[in-house]
Amino acid sequence: MSMIHNADNRSFxxxxxxxxxxxxxxxxxxxxxxxxxxxxxxxxxxxHHVNLRALAATPSPKARAKSVIQIWMWGGPxxxxxxxxxxxxxxxxxxxxxxxxxxxxxxxxISELMPLLAKQADKYSIIRSMTHGVxxxxxxxxxxxxxxxxxxxxxxxSVGAVVSLFKGYQAGYKGLVPPYIVLTEPQGRFSEAGFMGxxxxxxxxxxxxxxxxxxxxxxxxxxxxxQRQRGRRDLxxxxxxxxQALPNDPQLAASDQCEKQAYxxxxxDGGKVFDLAQEKDEVRERxxxxxxxxxxxxxxxxxxxxxxxxxxxxxxxxxTHKQNFQVMRQRLPEMDKAMxxxxxxxxxxxLLDNTIVWWSGEFGRTPKVLWEAxxxxxxxxxxxxxxxxxxxxxxxGGHVVGTSDAKxxxxxxxxxxxxxxxxxxxxxxxxxxxxxxxxxxxxxxxxVPSATDGVTMGxxxxxxx
Amino acid sequence: xxxxxxxxxxxxxxxxxxxxxxxxxxxxxESRSDAxxxxxxxxxxxxxxxxxxxxxxxxxSDGVFVRRAYLDVIGTLPSAQEAKDFILDxxxxxxxxxxxxxxxxxxxxxxWAMKWSDLLRVKAEFPVNLWPNxxxxxxxxxxxxxxxxxxxxxxxxxLLTTSGSNFRVxxxxxxxxxxxxxxxxIAQTVALTFMGARAEKWPKEKLAGMSAFFSKVGYKCTxxxxxxxxxxxxxxxxxxxxxxxxxxxxxFPDGTTARITADRDPREVFADxxxxxxxxxxxxxxxxxxxxxxxxxxxxxxxxxxRPDNPPANPELLAYLERExxxxxxxxxxxxxxxxxxxxxxxxxxxxxxxxxAEANFAHYLLRxxxxxxxxxxxxxxxxxxxxxxxxxPEPFTYIPGSHRSITLPDGSITSSFLELFGRPSRDxxxxxxxxxxPSADQRLHLLNSSHIQRKIDQCRMVQYLxxxxxxxxxxxxxxxxxxxxxxxxxxxxxxxxxxxxxxxxKPREAAVDLAWALVNGAEFLYRH
Numbered sequence: 003m004s005m006i007h008n009a010d011n012r013s014f015x016x017x018x019x020x021x022x023x024x025x026x027x028x029x030x031x032x033x034x035x036x037x038x039x040x041x042x043x044x045x046x047x048x049x050h051h052v053n054l055r056a057l058a059a060t061p062s063p064k065a066r067a068k069s070v071i072q073i074w075m076w077g078g079p080x081x082x083x084x085x086x087x088x089x090x091x092x093x094x095x096x097x098x099x100x101x102x103x104x105x106x107x108x109x110x111x112i113s114e115l116m117p118l119l120a121k122q123a124d125k126y127s128i129i130r131s132m133t134h135g136v137x138x139x140x141x142x143x144x145x146x147x148x149x150x151x152x153x154x155x156x157x158x159x160s161v162g163a164v165v166s167l168f169k170g171y172q173a174g175y176k177g178l179v180p181p182y183i184v185l186t187e188p189q190g191r192f193s194e195a196g197f198m199g200x201x202x203x204x205x206x207x208x209x210x211x212x213x214x215x216x217x218x219x220x221x222x223x224x225x226x227x228x229q230r231q232r233g234r235r236d237l238x239x240x241x242x243x244x245x246q247a248l249p250n251d252p253q254l255a256a257s258d259q260c261e262k263q264a265y266x267x268x269x270x271d272g273g274k275v276f277d278l279a280q281e282k283d284e285v286r287e288r289x290x291x292x293x294x295x296x297x298x299x300x301x302x303x304x305x306x307x308x309x310x311x312x313x314x315x316x317x318x319x320x321x322t323h324k325q326n327f328q329v330m331r332q333r334l335p336e337m338d339k340a341m342x343x344x345x346x347x348x349x350x351x352x353l354l355d356n357t358i359v360w361w362s363g364e365f366g367r368t369p370k371v372l373w374e375a376x377x378x379x380x381x382x383x384x385x386x387x388x389x390x391x392x393x394x395x396x397x398x399g400g401h402v403v404g405t406s407d408a409k410x411x412x413x414x415x416x417x418x419x420x421x422x423x424x425x426x427x428x429x430x431x432x433x434x435x436x437x438x439x440x441x442x443x444x445x446x447x448x449x450v451p452s453a454t455d456g457v458t459m460g461x462x463x464x465x466x467x
Numbered sequence: 468x469x470x471x472x473x474x475x476x477x478x479x480x481x482x483x484x485x486x487x488x489x490x491x492x493x494x495x496x497e498s499r500s501d502a503x504x505x506x507x508x509x510x511x512x513x514x515x516x517x518x519x520x521x522x523x524x525x526x527x528s529d530g531v532f533v534r535r536a537y538l539d540v541i542g543t544l545p546s547a548q549e550a551k552d553f554i555l556d557x558x559x560x561x562x563x564x565x566x567x568x569x570x571x572x573x574x575x576x577x578x579w580a581m582k583w584s585d586l587l588r589v590k591a592e593f594p595v596n597l598w599p600n601x602x603x604x605x606x607x608x609x610x611x612x613x614x615x616x617x618x619x620x621x622x623x624x625x626l627l628t629t630s631g632s633n634f635r636v637x638x639x640x641x642x643x644x645x646x647x648x649x650x651x652x653i654a655q656t657v658a659l660t661f662m663g664a665r666a667e668k669w670p671k672e673k674l675a676g677m678s679a680f681f682s683k684v685g686y687k688c689t690x691x692x693x694x695x696x697x698x699x700x701x702x703x704x705x706x707x708x709x710x711x712x713x714x715x716x717x718x719f720p721d722g723t724t725a726r727i728t729a730d731r732d733p734r735e736v737f738a739d740x741x742x743x744x745x746x747x748x749x750x751x752x753x754x755x756x757x758x759x760x761x762x763x764x765x766x767x768x769x770x771x772x773x774r775p776d777n778p779p780a781n782p783e784l785l786a787y788l789e790r791e792x793x794x795x796x797x798x799x800x801x802x803x804x805x806x807x808x809x810x811x812x813x814x815x816x817x818x819x820x821x822x823x824x825a826e827a828n829f830a831h832y833l834l835r836x837x838x839x840x841x842x843x844x845x846x847x848x849x850x851x852x853x854x855x856x857x858x859x860x861p862e863p864f865t866y867i868p869g870s871h872r873s874i875t876l877p878d879g880s881i882t883s884s885f886l887e888l889f890g891r892p893s894r895d896x897x898x899x900x901x902x903x904x905x906p907s908a909d910q911r912l913h914l915l916n917s918s919h920i921q922r923k924i925d926q927c928r929m930v931q932y933l934x935x936x937x938x939x940x941x942x943x944x945x946x947x948x949x950x951x952x953x954x955x956x957x958x959x960x961x962x963x964x965x966x967x968x969x970x971x972x973x974k975p976r977e978a979a980v981d982l983a984w985a986l987v988n989g990a991e992f993l994y995r996h
Contacts (some may be wrong), residue, residue, distance in 0.1 A: 003533040052991035178908065205909065208918075220912035223921060230981070237985045240963045247494045247817050253834050256989050257906040264911035442895045
């Protein structure tokens with residue numbers, strides 16, 4: 003969990019200076035704030051709704067994206083059963099799912115279990131030639147989510163840690179909600195922050211957005227009424243004898259500031275972003291009353307508040323070694339409903355233009371179905387080729403990038419490596435490719451991976467940017 | 468004692484002409500007693516404060532002292548009984564006796580092995596491949612040395628000169644717990660750890676000259692998986708493919724050229740130069756660090772950035788500590804004792820000045836947030852709950868039984884999300900600043916409202932015990948204050964607690980849970996003070 007102000011000013015200068023400024027900013031009264039105007043070279047305007055992002059970043063002309071919603075398909079769903087159907091390969095490959103459906107984009111067809119997404123195909127592009135060749139969950143998940151080669155001395159930060167660093171408080175994000183959120187459980191078995199350290203880790207909400215209330219860890223406590231929370235806070239303040247004896251201590255003032263932020267999330271407006279009761283029932287229904295569906299709705303609400311990076315860790319049982327098709331029939335409709343509603347909703351709210359939606363697992367699945375026991379129609383891990391989907395934030399919709407071969411075994415045209423996709427996202431987010439990541443030993447590591455970092459590249463996604 | 472306080476009063480009045488000495492505030496942190504004799508440390512600190520016209524804080528109260536001494540010396544909260552016994556003890560030498568007792572507790576080597584493991588980078592993996600077995604052996608060696616109170620110069624000499632297997636001879640892991648094993652990196656690590664110097668800022672030739680002492684460190688594998696032998700490799704030459712070219716002549720950092728015969732391990736030559744009492748860096752580094760660990764700030768600040776343009780705030784004080792350490796033959800416990808028994812150490816954290824120089828000159832005790840490990844251990848102790856610690860580094864996967872305290876964890880790779888959240892150091896660099904004790908909003912959220920902490924407080928053994936029978940809110944509050952804050956509550960605090968128990972028409976248990984919650988969330992619990 004890395005959040006709001008780690009009132010730390012040692013390890014990474016630009017970040018902490020902003021934090022310190024922010025702390026000073028929040029410490030003064032609104033009236034004072036309005037009275038002040040420009041403060042120093044940073045050009046911070048206090049008490050006004052000025053977009054600091056515009057001041058702090060030097061975005062490239064292509065940079066439109068402000069937020070990313072990563073739909074993380076943990077387990078690795080089958081590409082053949084989702085975005086790259088192969089009915090012509092025969093039932094040993096496509097199983098019973100042999101009737102792909104047309105989408106609202108000419109010539110693009112997807113799984114028959116995703117009819118709602120078929121109607122939104124103009125909003126997203128499908129990459130059918132993702133590849134890294136790795137078939138182990140951990141390593142593949144690491145490669146897809148860090149865009150770096152595995153091995154070597156450094157453990158790299160995930161895309162979420164990098165984006166929340168460059169698009170978070172440093173870039174003028176002012177929300178109380180942390181800049182990197184995971185719904186609901188941490189990805190685990192993979193260090194999100196890598197060498198950047200624990201404070202760049204995501205804030206994992208815990209709880210279940212399907213339930214009321216959505217018990218976000220630390221923000222919404224179960225079994226403690228708001229009245230009791232307030233009573234407790236009063237008691238805490240009455241008994242805080244040491245603070246009364248040390249009224250001018252800067253450390254305690256910083257700690258108080260953190261406490262205020264915490265309470266804004268717990269009892270104030272900050273945490274209301276997680277309160278789905280504020281949404282109309284019909285909206286909640288449209289997304290589906292599933293954990294994934296309601297997570298998508300929370301993600302839309304977070305994007306509305308400017309949160310730069312949200313991962314929906316979709317533990318849908320996609321690791322279908324056994325009974326793949328039963329799982330697909332059960333799970334894909336839920337995904338279809340939620341993801342299509344998310345795209346439509348983002349679009350209707352005018353948010354899709356500056357929000358990237360990125361759907362991917364760590365790999366695809368073996369195209370040839372394992373019919374024999376104990377698999378009974380299962381599919382194994384397949385990193386040679388798999389599909390990913392991107393939408394919004396400057397990515398064109400309605401395109402297909404690359405192809406797999408007739409049976410979905412190998413890349414046929416235009417291999418796309420994780421770093422190509424991630425590099426394209428960074429470009430759209432306006433992350434300076436020359437920007438350095440904070441490294442504990444001060445090594446020079448650029449935000450955007452390049453061939454010199456030992457990663458294999460197929461080239462940025464110029465086709466759809 | 469009367470004499471010394473009279474001198475103090477005279478000094479203060481002399482230092483602050485025209486300002487009447489303010490009456491001592493009525494709070495539970497300060498003491499009017501002068502039961503602590505002025506030592507040479509205090510003379511040197513007061514002389515400096517006088518020059519700066521800074522008034523020192525009052526002596527801390529017994530309640531503050533018992534808590535502070537436990538936390539600073541053994542990283543452990545005193546139990547309610549221990550706190551109460553100490554506060555009620557009427558013997559005049561009780562503070563000195565407590566210091567003596569704590570220095571002999573089992574937690575002393577636990578806590579200081581943790582501290583040294585940060586500096587010596589004891590961690591199974593990333594970015595250093597030390598491996599779990601070796602990390603355990605390394606930690607065991609460190610803890611044993613501290614338990615035996617091995618003279619510090621011997622401790623360092625062994626770390627620098629030992630050869631043998633990483634799994635069997637713990638000390639050799641000093642040469643493995645580095646990201647690169649080239650002579651220059653080794654020299655930088657040695658300079659940082661034992662000279663408090665940032666050698667990367669030195670002139671190139673100086674670092675190169677020191678590197679030559681580490682150009683014959685050999686590493687070789689054995690038939691056992693991941694075993695590595697560190698040895699004196701007399702025939703080692705600069706590998707042609709490394710960028711790091713090391714000069715043939717070894718030069719000590721003071722500019723003297725070393726004469727080393729081919730059959731002599733240059734590490735030994737360096738170690739003997741380093742631990743010589745006349746060495747200008749060696750004693751200064753450890754004296755200053757020890758002071759900073761106990762007082763919260765080095766006389767040279769930061770404690771591991773000693774250089775000519777970063778002078779000590781009080782040179783006489785540092786020189787005195789150095790002399791004492793040399794005279795005691797590097798007995799660190801004696802140095803601890805000397806510092807802990809000083810009035811300066813025992814000053815209250817409540818400043819009696821707003822001078823910006825007060826902190827750097829030790830006019831009061833410095834507030835510091837508890838380290839992640841100490842904090843979670845204290846919460847476990849109060850609530851009677853346990854934590855799970857594990858390491859994701861395989862061979863073997865490490866799970867630690869719930870009864871283990873986090874200050875005893877041998878390996879930085881064995882961790883928990885709480886430890887990470889509260890800024891446990893990553894043990895990558897050995898820099899003191901790696902430990903991050905600064906507050907963050909997510910830490911506040913976690914303590915105020917997470918299910919993890921709620922669960923602990925709900926199950927709190929102290930709450931259960933205190934709400935049995937028909938105890939009054941005053942009795943409950945007294946028990947909890949002793950157990951959590953290591954002191955008796957004030958009358959105002961008792962009235963506030965009573966009002967809380969009565970106002971909400973709450974069940975006593977619920978109110979007691981809320982009280983425990985409020986006390987562990989207060990600054991007085993979260994900080995050393």
